[in-house]
Structures are given as structure tokens and as C-alpha cells.
Amino acid sequence: MSYYLGLDSSTQGLKAEVIDTVAGKVVGSFAVNFKNDLPEYKSPSGYLPNDDESVRCADPRMWVAAMDMLFDRMKKADFPMAQIAGISGSGQQHGSVYLNAPIPDWDPAKSLADQLTPILSRAVAPIWMDKSTEAECAWLTEKFGNRMRSDTGSPAIVRFTGPQIRKFATKEPEAWAKTKTVHLVSSFLCSVLCGHDCPIDYGDGAGMNLLNLHKLVWDPEITAATAPDLMNKLPPVKPSNTIAGKLSGYFTKYGLKTGIPVVVWSGDNPCSLIGVGGGSFGTAVISLGTSDTFFATMQNFDTVLGKNTEFGSHAYGYRYNPKTFRYYAYSGNALYGYADSTAERYAADNSAITFVPLESGAVDIATCTISVPDYAFVSAGYRPTVTVKNSNGVTLTQDVDYTLAFTGCDAVGTGSVTVQGIGDYAGSV
16 A cells, blocks of 8 residues: 655645545645744744845745654654655745755754755745845846746746845845755755755746746746846756655655655645646636635636736736636736726726726637527517527626627528627627
8 A cells, every 4th residue: 555645835834645545535644833833943924034024034944844843743643654655745936945055865863954054055035925026026027028927927026036036146146156056945845855956847937937938948038137147056947747856865764765756846826726626727726825816727828918827826816707717917906907808897896996908808709609599480579599608618698798689580581690799709700
């Protein structure tokens, strides 16, 4: 019998779920809370106090101390650690860890936190809650304009990793020069398990303002402009099902088998989407936690403003139109959407919101399925029921999404109907 271990390093703690894939059930759940279990790191909310409310950084040693503590608890609870046949995990998105040397093959006689200390080129790790990079975002926006959004999937966002890296490189150039590797939280903790540096997966890499989503590679121009020699300091980026390596022998002291496969970690939001069954198109997910997130899988890659998931993550909110599966993003009191659309109508009903129109993105009504039943002539003025469904199988609403114009229906003979798209739909059929 083999079990599989999933770890989640969130803002406030580290959790473990062990599943029996044959039986289809959870066989073990364990957790470490940073506030209650690791008070020595003085991070009751998962980050270090700072007089500047825009600065939110954590001590990465706390994260690995939690890993030691978690596995120790599992061992002391007599959990059958040797039956675990594979491990993967998720980490809070956008946070970054800065190292001056490769991740080592850990010495089991010492703690992970003690061994991590000398290889940190930056003692703290900015996390997703940090919003101190407005100047860096403004600079990146001025330099790259719309290309930042169209190629990385998001405008320059204060919480994203690229602007955070730029701030560190410009404010602390000597420490930046000593930095050999920049990890996300996910790739860092995956590397800790393997005892060597591991890749960043596409899902978490998409939240950095650095990954070209069209080519799935670090964007050379944006990366070079963000910080000196950044391209050489980033781990490779790989698909989310990549086996990153084998479990380090360090963890045999907890009863785990050395050499079991470790799959690359991803961000907590992408993993949540898959974990709750939201990986299929048309399913939306709401996640309520330290951050509240609304996300879903898109059928096709699209970076039109307000329609990609990372654009709205954390820094922005959403209006969602289930009839078109479009996301209308808003920031502050500005709501972005299409003219004569759900977004514009919502803004019209809320005086505090300013509608910002985008270029037309209406769906061609010809892509919809239109059903008109055969019927015998009854009397002048009679109209058959017309059903219009979009490509997602959602039934549209007459006089909101389309209008109907009948001809030849007031006498015996052959009649016809024209369906004219309105609102989020255009064209006629």
C-alpha cells in the first residue's frame, strides 16, 4: 500500500495531507501554525512586523523549521512514513527567497533552519502581501507598457515577484550581486526536500511578471530590465507534472524513504483550483483565506485586459459574466469591461464606480446554437419559442444578449427568424 503526501506552505502555517489513492481517502492530516508553534520567529500573522505597513516580509527559516516540526510530529504520531511513495506541495504565491549558494544536501545532524542561515543572501522573503513596490511597477509599466500584460499575463503588480526583485536589486545592489538564485516559495521548499535547486512550475511562474506565457520561457527583455543578470539567477521553468528530483536522505530521520520522487511544487491558488475540481472549463472557484480569491480555468489563453486570472489575483477584483465566461477586472473604483456589457451595466448601477471601456470583445452570435421548433400555423401574431445557447452550453436571455425579428410568420407558409446579438454578443444569424 502506497500513500502520497501533499504539503501546503501558506501565509500562516504548514499543512500536510496524506492520501491513499487506491482507497480514495485522506489517511493523515497534520499542521504547524507559525504563531502558536514557532513563536521564536515573531510572526504571529505569518510575517515580520514592520513600521511601514506596505512592507510584508517573512523569515524563510521559519518555513523550513515548520517542515522539520511537521515531519517530527508525524513520526511521533506513529504515522507509517515509510509507506509514502511520493511528495509534492504548494506555496503562497509571489513570495521570493534569495540564496548566495546552491541548496545543499542537508546534514541530518543539524536543523534545516541552522543550515539555511549561511546561504541566505537576503535574510527576509517578501511575500504576496507586500505592496511596497509602486515605484518599481511604475518604472516597468513606463518601459514595457501593454507588452507587460500581453506577454506575462498581468500588468506590473506590486505583489508580484518581478517588481520585488527589482526593488531588492536597486536598493541593495551588493546583496543582489551576491545572490546566486532567486526562488519562489514553492520552488524553494521543493528544493529543500530534494537537497538541490529545483525548477519553478509554469503555474506559479505566471505570477511573477517575468514569464512569457506565449512561449513559456522567461522573457529575455523583461527579465534583463528587471534586475542585472536575473536570467542567470532564476531556476528553469518546467511543466507542473515534472519530477523535480528524489527526496534527500536528510528526511530518513523521520522515517521517510530516501529517493522517493518529489514533483515540482506550484502556487497555492493553482493547486486549489485543481484540488477542488476546477480544472475543467466552466467551473469557477471561490477561495476564502488570508486572501480571498475567485478564479477559474480558461478555455483558451487570452491576455485581453480583465480576462486572465492572474490580472485579478490579490491586487484586483472581478465581475464575472457566466454567459460569456468573461472576467471584468476592476482596480479601486475603475471597472474595466466592454461597451454595452455586463460590466457597463453594473457600473451604471453603482455611482462610486467609473466604467472604463475596452476594445470590443463581443462574442459572435453565430458561434451559438439556435433552436427553433417546427410548428403548424396557428394564427397571425403567434411566435415560436427560440432557444439560444452559447458554446459553453449556457442559455442566453432575450433582449439582454440578443433580439429576435420574425418574418413570414403571420400566414401559412415558411417563416424565418433573425437573431441579432446585443450586449456581450454581436452579429446576426
